[in-house]
Amino acid sequence: MQRRSLLSAGAAALALPLAAYTERSAQAATPLKELRLDYATYSPSSLVLRRFGWLEESFKKEGTDVKWVFSAGSNRALEYLNAGSIDIGSSAGLAALLSKANGNPIRTPYVFSRPEWTALVVRKDSPIQSVKELKGKKVAATKGTDPYLFLLRSLQVAGLKRNDVEIVALQHADGRTALEQGRVDAWAGLDPLMAASELDAGSRLIYRNVAFNTYGFLNVREEFLAQRAAETRRVLAGYERARQWILANTTEAAKILSEEAKVSLQVALLQLKLRTDLSNPQPSQEHIAALQGAAPLLLSEGLVRPGTALNKVVTDLVDTQFARSVTGAPAAASPA
Numbered sequence: 001m002q003r004r005s006l007l008s009a010g011a012a013a014l015a016l017p018l019a020a021y022t023e024r025s026a027q028a029a030t031p032l033k034e035l036r037l038d039y040a041t042y043s044p045s046s047l048v049l050r051r052f053g054w055l056e057e058s059f060k061k062e063g064t065d066v067k068w069v070f071s072a073g074s075n076r077a078l079e080y081l082n083a084g085s086i087d088i089g090s091s092a093g094l095a096a097l098l099s100k101a102n103g104n105p106i107r108t109p110y111v112f113s114r115p116e117w118t119a120l121v122v123r124k125d126s127p128i129q130s131v132k133e134l135k136g137k138k139v140a141a142t143k144g145t146d147p148y149l150f151l152l153r154s155l156q157v158a159g160l161k162r163n164d165v166e167i168v169a170l171q172h173a174d175g176r177t178a179l180e181q182g183r184v185d186a187w188a189g190l191d192p193l194m195a196a197s198e199l200d201a202g203s204r205l206i207y208r209n210v211a212f213n214t215y216g217f218l219n220v221r222e223e224f225l226a227q228r229a230a231e232t233r234r235v236l237a238g239y240e241r242a243r244q245w246i247l248a249n250t251t252e253a254a255k256i257l258s259e260e261a262k263v264s265l266q267v268a269l270l271q272l273k274l275r276t277d278l279s280n281p282q283p284s285q286e287h288i289a290a291l292q293g294a295a296p297l298l299l300s301e302g303l304v305r306p307g308t309a310l311n312k313v314v315t316d317l318v319d320t321q322f323a324r325s326v327t328g329a330p331a332a333a334s335p336a
Contacts, residue, residue, distance in 0.1 A: 031062040032231050037088040038071040038080060041192055041261040043216055044253055044272060045112050045242040046090055051256050055238045059231075073172050073190070075144035078219070081106055087224040088235055092117075092146030093214035094298075097291050099144070100317045101304040106219040109322035110236050111287060112243070113216035114277035116208070118147040120154055121189040123179060124202030128186065131158035131207050137185035138166045140175035147172070147188035150212050152301055153294070157209075162301060179203065191271040196263045199270065214294065215287055225322075236326045243278050282329035283318045291318065 035055065039046040049055060056066045071077035074091035078099040081089045090112060091099070100106055120139075122128045128137070131154050141148040152162060170178055172190045179187040180201050189197065189205075197203040218239060225232055246253040254268035261268065280286075295310035297303075304310070324331055 032059070032064045032228060034065045034067055035059060035088075035231065035235070036067045036069065036086040037235065038069045038077050038086055038090055039260075040071040040073075040077065040090050041257065042073075042115070042117055042190060043090040043112050043218075044246060044257050044276065045239050045278075047256050047260045048242040048245060048253055049238050051260075052242075054241055055235065058234050058238060064231075073142045073145045075142055078104055078106075078144065081219060081221055084221065087228075088218060088220050088232070091217055091219060092149075093217045093287065093291055094149045094294050095145050095214075096217045096219050097295065097310070097314060097317055098149070098298055098303055101298065101308050101310060101313045105222040106317065107222055107225055107319050107322075108217040108219050108283060108317055109225070109232070109319040110218040110239060110327075111215050111281050111283055112218050112239060112278075114280060115191070115216055116210045116213045116275040117191040117194070117216075117271075118150045118213055119189055119194065119205040119209075120151065120207040121179060121187045121194060121197060121203050122185065122206050123182065124204060126185065126204070128206060131155065132160065134158075134186055135160055135164045136166075138168050138183075139186045139188065140168045140170045140178050140184040141188040142172050142175065142190075143167075143169050145172070145190070146214055147190050149214075149294075149297065150209075151188040153212050153297055154207050154209070156297070156300075191275055192257065192261045192263045192267050195267045195270045195275070196261075199264065199267050212294075214290060229322075233323075233326055236323050240281065240326055243281060246272070247278055282323060282327040283320050284329075285320070288314055288318050288320070 039050045050068050059066060069080060069086050071089060074095035077089035077091045078095060080086040082104040096108060139151060141151050168184050172193055175187045176193045176197050178184045180197060220232055250272055254265055254272045258265045258268040291314045292311050298310060
Protein backbone atom coordinates (compact mmCIF):
# COMPACT_ATOMS: atom_id res chain seq x y z
CA MET A 1 0.00 0.00 0.00
CA GLN A 2 2.79 2.41 0.84
CA ARG A 3 4.49 1.84 -2.52
CA ARG A 4 1.18 2.28 -4.36
CA SER A 5 0.53 5.53 -2.49
CA LEU A 6 3.96 6.90 -3.30
CA LEU A 7 3.61 6.06 -6.97
CA SER A 8 0.24 7.78 -7.13
CA ALA A 9 1.42 10.92 -5.34
CA GLY A 10 4.64 11.19 -7.32
CA ALA A 11 3.63 10.29 -10.87
CA ALA A 12 4.18 13.88 -12.00
CA ALA A 13 7.59 14.09 -10.39
CA LEU A 14 9.59 11.27 -11.94
CA ALA A 15 12.50 13.56 -12.82
CA LEU A 16 13.64 13.46 -9.19
CA PRO A 17 13.54 10.50 -6.81
CA LEU A 18 10.04 10.09 -5.41
CA ALA A 19 11.32 10.49 -1.88
CA ALA A 20 12.67 13.93 -2.76
CA TYR A 21 9.17 15.15 -3.53
CA THR A 22 7.37 13.67 -0.56
CA GLU A 23 5.13 16.21 1.09
CA ARG A 24 4.78 14.33 4.38
CA SER A 25 7.98 15.54 5.99
CA ALA A 26 7.69 17.45 9.24
CA GLN A 27 8.82 20.64 7.56
CA ALA A 28 6.31 20.37 4.72
CA ALA A 29 3.54 19.78 7.26
CA THR A 30 4.33 23.16 8.80
CA PRO A 31 2.72 26.11 7.00
CA LEU A 32 5.22 28.07 4.95
CA LYS A 33 5.92 31.38 6.67
CA GLU A 34 7.23 33.22 3.64
CA LEU A 35 7.28 32.52 -0.09
CA ARG A 36 10.09 34.42 -1.81
CA LEU A 37 10.15 34.84 -5.56
CA ASP A 38 11.27 37.33 -8.14
CA TYR A 39 9.59 39.45 -10.77
CA ALA A 40 11.25 40.82 -13.90
CA THR A 41 10.36 42.88 -16.93
CA TYR A 42 11.70 40.07 -19.14
CA SER A 43 9.06 37.80 -17.57
CA PRO A 44 5.65 39.39 -18.25
CA SER A 45 3.86 36.55 -16.46
CA SER A 46 5.61 37.46 -13.22
CA LEU A 47 4.42 41.07 -13.58
CA VAL A 48 0.82 39.99 -14.12
CA LEU A 49 0.96 37.52 -11.24
CA ARG A 50 2.32 40.18 -8.90
CA ARG A 51 -0.09 42.88 -10.09
CA PHE A 52 -3.21 40.82 -9.44
CA GLY A 53 -2.06 39.26 -6.17
CA TRP A 54 -3.12 35.76 -7.16
CA LEU A 55 -0.41 34.09 -5.10
CA GLU A 56 -1.20 36.23 -2.08
CA GLU A 57 -4.80 35.10 -2.46
CA SER A 58 -3.80 31.45 -2.85
CA PHE A 59 -1.56 31.41 0.26
CA LYS A 60 -3.67 33.67 2.46
CA LYS A 61 -5.42 30.84 4.30
CA GLU A 62 -2.11 29.42 5.55
CA GLY A 63 -0.87 32.85 6.63
CA THR A 64 2.04 32.68 4.18
CA ASP A 65 3.59 36.04 3.31
CA VAL A 66 4.55 36.47 -0.35
CA LYS A 67 7.75 38.46 -0.85
CA TRP A 68 8.59 39.79 -4.33
CA VAL A 69 12.17 40.68 -5.26
CA PHE A 70 13.00 42.53 -8.48
CA SER A 71 15.51 40.85 -10.82
CA ALA A 72 17.26 43.24 -13.19
CA GLY A 73 18.64 40.31 -15.18
CA SER A 74 19.21 36.55 -15.15
CA ASN A 75 22.46 37.12 -13.29
CA ARG A 76 20.63 38.76 -10.40
CA ALA A 77 17.90 36.11 -10.22
CA LEU A 78 20.47 33.32 -10.20
CA GLU A 79 22.58 35.10 -7.57
CA TYR A 80 19.51 35.42 -5.35
CA LEU A 81 18.72 31.71 -5.78
CA ASN A 82 22.29 30.67 -5.06
CA ALA A 83 22.35 32.80 -1.93
CA GLY A 84 19.01 31.39 -0.77
CA SER A 85 17.41 34.84 -0.65
CA ILE A 86 14.61 33.72 -2.98
CA ASP A 87 13.04 30.31 -3.53
CA ILE A 88 11.88 30.70 -7.13
CA GLY A 89 13.43 32.93 -9.78
CA SER A 90 13.31 33.62 -13.51
CA SER A 91 16.24 33.48 -15.91
CA ALA A 92 17.24 32.57 -19.42
CA GLY A 93 17.82 28.88 -20.04
CA LEU A 94 21.50 29.00 -20.98
CA ALA A 95 22.22 31.34 -18.07
CA ALA A 96 20.54 28.82 -15.75
CA LEU A 97 22.67 26.03 -17.21
CA LEU A 98 25.86 28.04 -16.67
CA SER A 99 24.87 28.75 -13.08
CA LYS A 100 23.89 25.12 -12.42
CA ALA A 101 27.18 23.88 -13.88
CA ASN A 102 29.03 26.17 -11.51
CA GLY A 103 27.26 24.83 -8.43
CA ASN A 104 23.95 26.66 -8.11
CA PRO A 105 21.49 24.01 -6.73
CA ILE A 106 18.47 24.71 -8.94
CA ARG A 107 15.96 22.85 -11.10
CA THR A 108 13.64 24.15 -13.81
CA PRO A 109 10.09 22.74 -13.73
CA TYR A 110 8.44 25.48 -15.85
CA VAL A 111 9.10 27.60 -18.96
CA PHE A 112 7.61 31.09 -18.71
CA SER A 113 8.24 32.05 -22.35
CA ARG A 114 10.00 31.32 -25.62
CA PRO A 115 11.32 34.79 -26.37
CA GLU A 116 13.40 36.62 -28.89
CA TRP A 117 14.55 39.03 -26.24
CA THR A 118 18.15 39.69 -27.21
CA ALA A 119 20.08 40.90 -30.26
CA LEU A 120 23.18 42.95 -30.99
CA VAL A 121 22.35 46.65 -31.08
CA VAL A 122 24.14 49.77 -32.36
CA ARG A 123 23.19 53.45 -32.43
CA LYS A 124 21.13 54.75 -35.32
CA ASP A 125 24.11 56.71 -36.69
CA SER A 126 26.65 53.89 -36.28
CA PRO A 127 28.53 52.79 -39.39
CA ILE A 128 28.62 49.21 -38.06
CA GLN A 129 26.49 46.86 -40.12
CA SER A 130 27.65 43.37 -39.13
CA VAL A 131 29.12 41.35 -36.27
CA LYS A 132 32.49 41.15 -38.04
CA GLU A 133 32.76 44.93 -37.82
CA LEU A 134 32.68 44.73 -34.02
CA LYS A 135 36.34 43.66 -34.00
CA GLY A 136 38.27 46.04 -31.78
CA LYS A 137 35.05 47.71 -30.58
CA LYS A 138 33.49 48.12 -27.15
CA VAL A 139 30.38 46.03 -26.55
CA ALA A 140 28.24 46.32 -23.41
CA ALA A 141 26.83 43.10 -21.98
CA THR A 142 25.63 41.73 -18.65
CA LYS A 143 27.79 38.75 -17.71
CA GLY A 144 25.94 35.58 -16.78
CA THR A 145 22.86 36.43 -18.87
CA ASP A 146 21.41 35.37 -22.21
CA PRO A 147 22.51 38.58 -23.98
CA TYR A 148 26.13 37.98 -22.88
CA LEU A 149 26.05 34.38 -24.09
CA PHE A 150 24.24 35.51 -27.25
CA LEU A 151 27.15 37.89 -27.89
CA LEU A 152 29.71 35.10 -27.51
CA ARG A 153 27.79 32.80 -29.85
CA SER A 154 27.38 35.61 -32.38
CA LEU A 155 31.11 36.30 -32.34
CA GLN A 156 31.81 32.62 -33.01
CA VAL A 157 29.48 32.65 -36.02
CA ALA A 158 31.34 35.68 -37.37
CA GLY A 159 34.71 34.02 -36.89
CA LEU A 160 35.68 36.26 -33.98
CA LYS A 161 36.83 35.44 -30.47
CA ARG A 162 35.85 36.98 -27.16
CA ASN A 163 39.16 38.86 -27.01
CA ASP A 164 38.49 40.42 -30.42
CA VAL A 165 36.08 42.84 -28.74
CA GLU A 166 36.23 44.75 -25.47
CA ILE A 167 33.29 43.53 -23.41
CA VAL A 168 32.13 46.23 -21.03
CA ALA A 169 30.33 44.58 -18.10
CA LEU A 170 27.19 46.59 -17.40
CA GLN A 171 23.72 45.71 -16.14
CA HIS A 172 21.15 45.77 -18.96
CA ALA A 173 19.73 49.25 -18.31
CA ASP A 174 23.22 50.71 -17.99
CA GLY A 175 24.24 49.03 -21.22
CA ARG A 176 21.42 50.74 -23.06
CA THR A 177 22.41 54.12 -21.62
CA ALA A 178 26.07 53.58 -22.51
CA LEU A 179 25.13 52.74 -26.09
CA GLU A 180 22.86 55.73 -26.56
CA GLN A 181 25.42 58.06 -24.99
CA GLY A 182 28.17 56.76 -27.27
CA ARG A 183 30.33 55.25 -24.52
CA VAL A 184 30.22 51.83 -26.21
CA ASP A 185 29.94 50.86 -29.86
CA ALA A 186 27.38 48.10 -29.44
CA TRP A 187 25.20 46.47 -26.82
CA ALA A 188 23.90 42.96 -26.30
CA GLY A 189 20.38 44.14 -25.61
CA LEU A 190 17.45 42.75 -23.65
CA ASP A 191 13.75 43.50 -24.05
CA PRO A 192 11.91 45.64 -23.15
CA LEU A 193 14.96 47.93 -22.93
CA MET A 194 16.09 46.87 -26.40
CA ALA A 195 12.68 47.56 -27.92
CA ALA A 196 12.61 50.94 -26.19
CA SER A 197 16.03 51.83 -27.57
CA GLU A 198 14.83 50.86 -31.05
CA LEU A 199 11.61 52.83 -30.97
CA ASP A 200 12.66 55.78 -28.82
CA ALA A 201 16.29 56.30 -29.85
CA GLY A 202 16.33 54.74 -33.31
CA SER A 203 18.89 52.10 -32.36
CA ARG A 204 19.45 49.35 -34.92
CA LEU A 205 19.63 45.58 -34.50
CA ILE A 206 22.62 44.38 -36.52
CA TYR A 207 22.33 40.70 -35.65
CA ARG A 208 19.29 38.65 -34.71
CA ASN A 209 19.08 34.90 -34.26
CA VAL A 210 16.02 33.54 -32.50
CA ALA A 211 17.74 30.16 -32.08
CA PHE A 212 20.38 31.83 -29.90
CA ASN A 213 17.69 33.21 -27.57
CA THR A 214 17.24 30.51 -24.95
CA TYR A 215 13.97 29.91 -23.17
CA GLY A 216 12.66 31.75 -20.14
CA PHE A 217 13.21 29.31 -17.25
CA LEU A 218 11.43 29.46 -13.91
CA ASN A 219 14.02 28.00 -11.55
CA VAL A 220 13.44 26.59 -8.07
CA ARG A 221 15.99 25.89 -5.37
CA GLU A 222 16.32 22.11 -5.15
CA GLU A 223 15.84 22.10 -1.39
CA PHE A 224 12.64 24.11 -1.67
CA LEU A 225 11.33 21.90 -4.49
CA ALA A 226 11.96 18.75 -2.45
CA GLN A 227 10.50 20.08 0.80
CA ARG A 228 7.73 22.28 -0.60
CA ALA A 229 6.46 20.43 -3.67
CA ALA A 230 2.81 21.35 -3.02
CA GLU A 231 3.63 25.04 -2.63
CA THR A 232 5.78 24.96 -5.77
CA ARG A 233 2.89 23.49 -7.76
CA ARG A 234 0.66 26.32 -6.53
CA VAL A 235 3.18 28.86 -7.75
CA LEU A 236 3.30 27.15 -11.14
CA ALA A 237 -0.51 27.16 -11.21
CA GLY A 238 -0.33 30.91 -10.63
CA TYR A 239 2.09 31.28 -13.53
CA GLU A 240 -0.26 29.22 -15.69
CA ARG A 241 -3.14 31.50 -14.74
CA ALA A 242 -1.04 34.54 -15.68
CA ARG A 243 0.07 32.96 -18.97
CA GLN A 244 -3.50 32.18 -19.99
CA TRP A 245 -4.61 35.68 -18.99
CA ILE A 246 -1.90 37.30 -21.13
CA LEU A 247 -2.87 35.17 -24.12
CA ALA A 248 -6.47 36.35 -23.76
CA ASN A 249 -5.65 39.95 -22.79
CA THR A 250 -2.42 40.84 -24.57
CA THR A 251 -3.04 44.59 -24.76
CA GLU A 252 -3.95 44.78 -21.08
CA ALA A 253 -0.84 42.76 -20.25
CA ALA A 254 1.23 45.16 -22.35
CA LYS A 255 -0.14 48.05 -20.29
CA ILE A 256 1.09 46.34 -17.12
CA LEU A 257 4.48 45.74 -18.71
CA SER A 258 4.74 49.36 -19.86
CA GLU A 259 3.96 50.62 -16.37
CA GLU A 260 6.37 48.27 -14.61
CA ALA A 261 9.21 48.75 -17.10
CA LYS A 262 8.48 52.45 -17.58
CA VAL A 263 8.34 52.09 -21.35
CA SER A 264 5.71 53.15 -23.86
CA LEU A 265 2.76 50.91 -24.65
CA GLN A 266 4.11 50.60 -28.19
CA VAL A 267 7.37 49.17 -26.83
CA ALA A 268 5.53 46.75 -24.56
CA LEU A 269 3.34 45.56 -27.42
CA LEU A 270 6.43 44.99 -29.59
CA GLN A 271 7.90 42.78 -26.87
CA LEU A 272 4.71 40.86 -26.10
CA LYS A 273 3.15 40.47 -29.55
CA LEU A 274 6.18 40.05 -31.78
CA ARG A 275 8.94 38.68 -29.56
CA THR A 276 7.28 36.55 -26.89
CA ASP A 277 5.86 33.06 -27.44
CA LEU A 278 3.80 31.84 -24.48
CA SER A 279 2.49 28.69 -26.12
CA ASN A 280 4.60 25.99 -24.45
CA PRO A 281 5.22 26.20 -20.68
CA GLN A 282 6.04 22.52 -20.21
CA PRO A 283 9.77 21.68 -20.11
CA SER A 284 10.46 18.89 -22.59
CA GLN A 285 13.09 17.19 -24.72
CA GLU A 286 12.95 20.28 -26.96
CA HIS A 287 14.42 22.41 -24.18
CA ILE A 288 16.99 19.78 -23.24
CA ALA A 289 18.14 19.51 -26.86
CA ALA A 290 18.39 23.29 -27.23
CA LEU A 291 20.59 23.60 -24.15
CA GLN A 292 22.75 20.63 -25.09
CA GLY A 293 23.29 22.22 -28.49
CA ALA A 294 24.43 25.47 -26.90
CA ALA A 295 26.42 23.90 -24.04
CA PRO A 296 29.76 23.53 -25.87
CA LEU A 297 30.08 27.32 -25.83
CA LEU A 298 30.40 27.23 -22.05
CA LEU A 299 33.37 24.88 -22.31
CA SER A 300 35.06 26.56 -25.25
CA GLU A 301 34.85 29.96 -23.57
CA GLY A 302 36.16 28.63 -20.27
CA LEU A 303 32.96 29.56 -18.41
CA VAL A 304 32.81 26.17 -16.65
CA ARG A 305 35.45 23.80 -15.35
CA PRO A 306 37.19 21.70 -18.03
CA GLY A 307 35.63 18.27 -18.28
CA THR A 308 32.24 19.33 -16.90
CA ALA A 309 29.63 16.82 -18.09
CA LEU A 310 27.27 19.45 -19.43
CA ASN A 311 24.79 17.03 -21.00
CA LYS A 312 24.19 15.57 -17.56
CA VAL A 313 23.96 19.04 -16.03
CA VAL A 314 21.23 19.84 -18.57
CA THR A 315 19.15 16.79 -17.66
CA ASP A 316 19.69 17.50 -13.96
CA LEU A 317 18.45 21.05 -14.53
CA VAL A 318 15.41 20.56 -16.78
CA ASP A 319 12.57 18.79 -14.98
CA THR A 320 10.27 17.43 -17.67
CA GLN A 321 7.73 15.82 -15.32
CA PHE A 322 7.00 17.94 -12.27
CA ALA A 323 4.66 20.50 -13.84
CA ARG A 324 2.61 18.20 -16.06
CA SER A 325 -0.33 18.12 -13.67
CA VAL A 326 -0.33 21.93 -13.71
CA THR A 327 0.22 22.59 -17.42
CA GLY A 328 -2.07 19.81 -18.60
CA ALA A 329 0.68 18.33 -20.77
CA PRO A 330 0.45 14.57 -21.45
CA ALA A 331 2.80 12.40 -19.47
CA ALA A 332 6.13 11.83 -21.14
CA ALA A 333 7.43 8.32 -21.65
CA SER A 334 9.77 7.14 -18.94
CA PRO A 335 13.37 6.70 -20.08
CA ALA A 336 14.32 3.14 -20.98
